[in-house]
Amino acid sequence: MKLWKRILIIKLILRLAVASIFVPTTVWSQALPQAQPDKVSRAVSAALQDGMRSRGFAANDPRFVNTLARAAPQLSVVAGGAAAVTVGAVTAPAWASIAAAIAVGAVVSYAVSLALDGIVDWLFRPDGKIDESSKAPGVPSGTSMLAGGSYWSATVGVPVRTAYSGDGEALARQAHADDRRRLGMKPSNDYTCKQTSDASIWYCGQGTAAFHKSGAPGSCTSGGMLNQGVCTGFDYLPAPVEPAYAVPVSTAVQHIPSADLDKPLNPVLIAALANQAWKQAASQPGYDGLPYPQNAPITAAELAPWVQANPDLWPSVRDFVQPNPATQSNPQPWGLPSSPTAPVITPTPAPNQGTNNPAGDSPQVNLGPDPAIGAPTLEAIPTAQQIANPVLQLAPELRSFQVSGQSGVCPKPTLELYGTHVLDAHCQLIESNRPALQAAMTFAWAAMALLIVLSA
Structure with missing residues (x-):
């Protein structure tokens, strides 16, 4: 029984192998971006x-x-x-x-x-x-550097100056390239980079970079160096890429x-x-x-x-x-x-493709040079009097209103005390000041009327 089981298993494996080889598979081509x-x-x-x-x-x-x-x-x-x-x-x-x-x-x-x-x-x-x-494959593109943190420093540039970065190897490569420039030499690709055993210094050809545990003078993103206060990219030419x-x-x-x-x-x-x-x-x-x-x-x-x-x-x-x-x-x-950010609208199909002119069966009527159409009529412009009349003729029944006059008699009381006495001194006082009192009362009533109208 064990022998038969082994034979069956071997047959199944062989069939699956043959099927995987000869059964066609569909391969979809990928369009380039x-x-x-x-x-x-x-x-x-x-x-x-x-x-x-x-x-x-x-x-x-x-x-x-x-x-x-x-x-x-x-x-x-x-x-x-x-x-x-x-x-x-x-x-x-x-x-x-x-x-x-x-x-x-x-x-x-x-x-x-x-x-x-x-x-x-x-x-x-x-x-x-x-x-x-x-940048040569395998060379780090740079580690970011944060102000106050760890960093690498090196002498770069023409003329020389100190640059700082989070990547010591890249900075040492930059120092090597700039040193050759200062000497009037062409960029060289025949150099190697190595690090000391305590990882404190990178040597790349003629360039070196030193490590500092803290005190970075500024921040710089990955792949860059702080050069004269500005974060710039490296422009060294590392091996094995030839310069162009x-x-x-x-x-x-x-x-x-x-x-x-x-x-x-x-x-x-x-x-x-x-x-x-x-x-x-x-x-x-x-x-x-x-x-x-x-x-x-x-x-x-x-x-x-x-x-x-x-x-x-x-x-x-x-x-x-x-x-x-x-x-x-x-x-x-x-x-x-x-x-x-507006979307680009590309009509599909293109506009006016396979369509007819809806006015093709109804051509435009040509009225000719003189269609005998009269000029438009305008209403007569009202005069200033006509514009003001609605206001001036407002409430015509009040235009003839007159206040009826009143005839009053100054009261003169009498007093019977050791004879008859007539008290009329106040009448004489009022009568002698009639104009002033009339003006004062007229103003008072006008003020009261104005307050009533404004409070309505």
């Missing part, structure tokens, strides 16, 4: 509008709308002279080439990561080209690793685009928008609330580098929407 350059337009518009509001300008100020309206054409003008980017079969300017042409390097003067926690850094050159640098200097934007786009394309775009780039668009629009003749805040430009930190409120509308690196040609459905690819 579609770039949406309009998300960059939304983000730039949101940066401009939130920047104007935070600087005390109301949305109902005519200059508020004019600023947005003048910045969009300026972007279109820049796009006309921007380098084309080729992705697949599409060749057209992209937001990346707009950023290079509009000189965002004047605002972002350091190598900035395209994506948040991305691999590739770009430095926008004044000549419209890109200096590329990349002064390449066209289209070439730099082709070098972006696929791992970075669908990561969220760095807000620093959106803030720089918004600043440059506002600044260049404000410099045009006849500009009627808000003045550009030269001493208080829009920062990436100001975009954080909008990003948190609209995560689905924030652009990716793919949206930033994808060619954005003008099409029939999108004739103004560089326009800035007045409402960045």
Whole structure:
């Protein structure tokens, strides 16, 4: 019995194996992510509008709308002279080439990561080209540093200065790259990084970084260093990635690793685009928008609330580098929407497709040059007397009202005491002061009448 059970089990296993090999399975192809350059337009518009509001300008100020309206054409003008980017079969300017042409390097003067926690850094050159640098796989992108907490320090820059970071290895790599720059040497990739046994010092080629348990002079996010009081990205060129200097934007786009394309775009780039668009629009003749805040430009930190409120509308690196040609459905690819969060309505099917003109069977009647239609008649304009008559003729029965006169006799009492005495001294007093008493009583009765009318 045991032998038969084993044989049956072996047969079942063989059948299942054969079925799994020869039974066809359905494999569904996955579509590549579609770039949406309009998300960059939304983000730039949101940066401009939130920047104007935070600087005390109301949305109902005519200059508020004019600023947005003048910045969009300026972007279109820049796009006309921007380098084309080729992705697949599409060749057209992209937001990346707009950023290079509009000189965002004047605002972002350091190598900035395209994506948040991305691999590739770009430095926008004044000549419209890109200096590329990349973080080698496996190298930490950086640990955040909190003010007062632990940190690493190193001597970096040309000229030299002290920088601080939460990542000692990355800071030591930066010190090595800057030391070679000071010596007039090209970046080198043939160096190694190692740490002392007590983890207090990082050595990377010619660069070193020292650890401190507390007292960090400021805060800096992951992947950055505090350099002259500003948190900036690293621009070292670590192994094994070869440096690429002064390449066209289209070439730099082709070098972006696929791992970075669908990561969220760095807000620093959106803030720089918004600043440059506002600044260049404000410099045009006849500009009627808000003045550009030269001493208080829009920062990436100001975009954080909008990003948190609209995560689905924030652009990716793919949206930033994808060619954005003008099409029939999108004739103004560089326009800035007045409402960045409004949905994009794409009618399906397209309007007026397969429909007839409802007035086709009833053509318009042509009345000719003189249809003999008289001029409209207007009512006669009333005179001033006619306008005032309803008030002047109010209550006509009271117009002839007269108060009837009263004839009174001053009382003169008599007193019988040692003869008859007539008391009329008061009558003589009143009679001698009749005009004054009449005026006083007239005023008193008029005041009483007025109080009665007002209290009604």
